[in-house]
Amino acid sequence: MTASAAATFATRLVRTFADLGVEHAVLSPGSRSQALALALAELEQQGRMMLHVRIDERDAAFTALGIARESGRPALVVTTSGTAAANLLPAVVEASHSGVPMIVLTADRPAALRGTGSNQTTWQPGLFGRFVRAERDVPAPLPDAIPDEQELAAFAAAAAVGAPRGSIGSPGLQAGPVHLNLQFVEPLSGALADDAPQPQGKAATAPGAIAEPRASAALQLERGPRTVVIAGADAGEAANEFALHAGWPLIAEVSSGARFGPNLVAAYRELLGHPEFGGRVERAVVFGHPTLSRQVPALLARDDVTVVVVRGPGEPVLPRADTVVADAVTADPEDRSDRAARAWTGQWVFASRELLEQAGADDDVAAPLVERGAAGDYEGQRAFARAELAALRAPITRRALALAVWRASWPHDRLVLGASRLIRELDAVAPGKRMRVHANRGLAGIDGTVSTAIGIALASQSAVRPAVDGARSGAGVSGRERAGTTRVLLGDLTLLHDVGGLLLGAGEVRPRIQLIVGNDGGGTIFDSLEVAATAGPAAFDRVLFTPQQTDLAALAAAYGWEHRRVTGRGDLDSALASPPAGPSVLEVPLER
Numbered sequence: 001m002t003a004s005a006a007a008t009f010a011t012r013l014v015r016t017f018a019d020l021g022v023e024h025a026v027l028s029p030g031s032r033s034q035a036l037a038l039a040l041a042e043l044e045q046q047g048r049m050m051l052h053v054r055i056d057e058r059d060a061a062f063t064a065l066g067i068a069r070e071s072g073r074p075a076l077v078v079t080t081s082g083t084a085a086a087n088l089l090p091a092v093v094e095a096s097h098s099g100v101p102m103i104v105l106t107a108d109r110p111a112a113l114r115g116t117g118s119n120q121t122t123w124q125p126g127l128f129g130r131f132v133r134a135e136r137d138v139p140a141p142l143p144d145a146i147p148d149e150q151e152l153a154a155f156a157a158a159a160a161v162g163a164p165r166g167s168i169g170s171p172g173l174q175a176g177p178v179h180l181n182l183q184f185v186e187p188l189s190g191a192l193a194d195d196a197p198q199p200q201g202k203a204a205t206a207p208g209a210i211a212e213p214r215a216s217a218a219l220q221l222e223r224g225p226r227t228v229v230i231a232g233a234d235a236g237e238a239a240n241e242f243a244l245h246a247g248w249p250l251i252a253e254v255s256s257g258a259r260f261g262p263n264l265v266a267a268y269r270e271l272l273g274h275p276e277f278g279g280r281v282e283r284a285v286v287f288g289h290p291t292l293s294r295q296v297p298a299l300l301a302r303d304d305v306t307v308v309v310v311r312g313p314g315e316p317v318l319p320r321a322d323t324v325v326a327d328a329v330t331a332d333p334e335d336r337s338d339r340a341a342r343a344w345t346g347q348w349v350f351a352s353r354e355l356l357e358q359a360g361a362d363d364d365v366a367a368p369l370v371e372r373g374a375a376g377d378y379e380g381q382r383a384f385a386r387a388e389l390a391a392l393r394a395p396i397t398r399r400a401l402a403l404a405v406w407r408a409s410w411p412h413d414r415l416v417l418g419a420s421r422l423i424r425e426l427d428a429v430a431p432g433k434r435m436r437v438h439a440n441r442g443l444a445g446i447d448g449t450v451s452t453a454i455g456i457a458l459a460s461q462s463a464v465r466p467a468v469d470g471a472r473s474g475a476g477v478s479g480r481e482r483a484g485t486t487r488v489l490l491g492d493l494t495l496l497h498d499v500g501g502l503l504l505g506a507g508e509v510r511p512r513i514q515l516i517v518g519n520d521g522g523g524t525i526f527d528s529l530e531v532a533a534t535a536g537p538a539a540f541d542r543v544l545f546t547p548q549q550t551d552l553a554a555l556a557a558a559y560g561w562e563h564r565r566v567t568g569r570g571d572l573d574s575a576l577a578s579p580p581a582g583p584s585v586l587e588v589p590l591e592r
Contacts, residue, residue, distance in 0.1 A: 225282035
């Protein structure tokens with residue numbers, strides 16, 4: 001077999017990524033990238049990396065995004081040249097804004113062919129613009145000149161996680177996507193060249209671990225101003241810990257990962273609009289990216305409120321020019337003798353609990369009183385049976401659906417929230433619960449929700465690098481306990497926008513994932529916007545609501561997913577409590 005410089009370089013490169021701690025690669029097949037694909041297949045056979053193959057590059061990129069969201073480590077995304085590389089842009093942009101690490105490897109034709117009309121050749125360097133943290137256009141490996149794969153891999157891995165590069169003491173960067181554009185010339189695959197020149201450089205990171213960003217000093221906040229802590233998407237538990245430490249009310253969106261604890265103010269929307277609560281706020285400390293209400297941006301825009309933003313993985317929120325941005329914050333422990341401070345937090349928490357109880361009472365069907373069914377009380381028994389049957393058959397509202405999914409999910413599960421009315425319904429009423437919640441809120445788009453969720457499921461349910469047979473069959477892995485079910489709450493249009501993500505080809509891992517689809521026949525989120533009152537009904541439905549009548553059962557069957565349709569609350573709770581072992585779609589019809 002003819003020796004191939006492309007194969008030699010590709011094999012060395014992906015092996016180095018494995019040495020640096022990269023555990024997952026997502027590949028879309030193509031001719032120009034064949035050396036990378038075959039090298040990854042070899043690593044999979046050796047149990048050194050998990051390989052996931054997707055025919056659509058957009059789905060591949062969002063799968064890698066989900067893997068990194070869950071694991072905190074970048075996955076490789078590998079494509080061929082031309083439009084294949086361009087299809088990665090939506091996921092790259094989301095990863096950039098939300099601070100999710102990703103390493104993009106795009107195969108390319110030689111630079112000399114750019115601008116010549118050569119087949120499948122475009123200007124791939126710079127394709128992702130400002131949305132990548134770093135980029136290299138790598139010359140084609142030749143028998144007498146093979147690029148330094150150790151330096152390239154270390155450069156990409158460090159840049160993706162935001163670790164410092166260069167001189168000691170250099171500041172860390174924000175985590176995000178990195179692009180290596182790899183030119184290849186024929187022969188594109190073949191035998192490895194044993195006598196190929198060895199690069200002289202050394203990896204900047206020791207094999208076995210991806211570098212972590214260095215810690216930075218915290219800004220200490222003085223006490224006095226009436227303060228609230230706001231946790232947006234991807235805030236994480238740090239927001240909850242700070243609110244507890246400082247003794248201040250915690251306004252935590254449902255996608256924040258901080259929606260739990262004694263300081264939680266779940267019904268924050270009503271309270272922020274109340275003069276005795278929101279009207280008295282003097283300072284707000286913001287973690288993550290708040291996107292789910294209009295009340296929080298209105299608070300942060302007020303001139304009489306000091307805004308302190310804590311840097312996180314994603315793009316910082318900067319509502320005003322005088323916003324204070326800190327790498328971390330701290331406060332003196334709460335002074336237990338400060339009754340005013342304790343009263344401030346207590347008022348928020350107790351008012352929120354009352355509002356939440358009222359919201360639940362408005363939506364829930366009254367449960368039958370058990371004592372009415374006592375022995376000998378025949379009329380009471382009949383009333384009990386009628387009330388019980390009514391509760392089971394009660395129609396499912398959006399709020400009831402969202403709450404049912406929230407209640408069915410536990411800390412060992414993963415919950416993914418799509419961009420639809422349902423995430424806002426849940427944010428309005430969800431009580432506190434400590435669990436892993438994910439949502440693509442960097443740009444709050446519906447793009448790639450199914451693929452992102454599959455990536456999250458793959459990462460959470462693959463606790464170790466399994467042997468090939470165990471991984472491909474979906475069998476349990478050893479080493480440490482696998483996560484439970486990944487539940488995805490999304491609308492019908494969000495599902496249809498990423499329907500290609502349902503395709504899990506032969507030999508691919510089929511994770512335990514349940515898509516709970518609130519199907520109201522179109523984009524009813526527009527019904528709640530101003531345009532619903534200004535546009536004509538026909539035009540509104542045509543260009544905004546976009547009605548659909550897709551047969552989701554047939555769609556699921558076409559892709560090999562189990563499907564179940566439920567219309568009553570009793571069946572809904574049962575379906576959520578006992579999801580199938582593999583991929584499934586739970587369809588819940590909703591009124592417009």
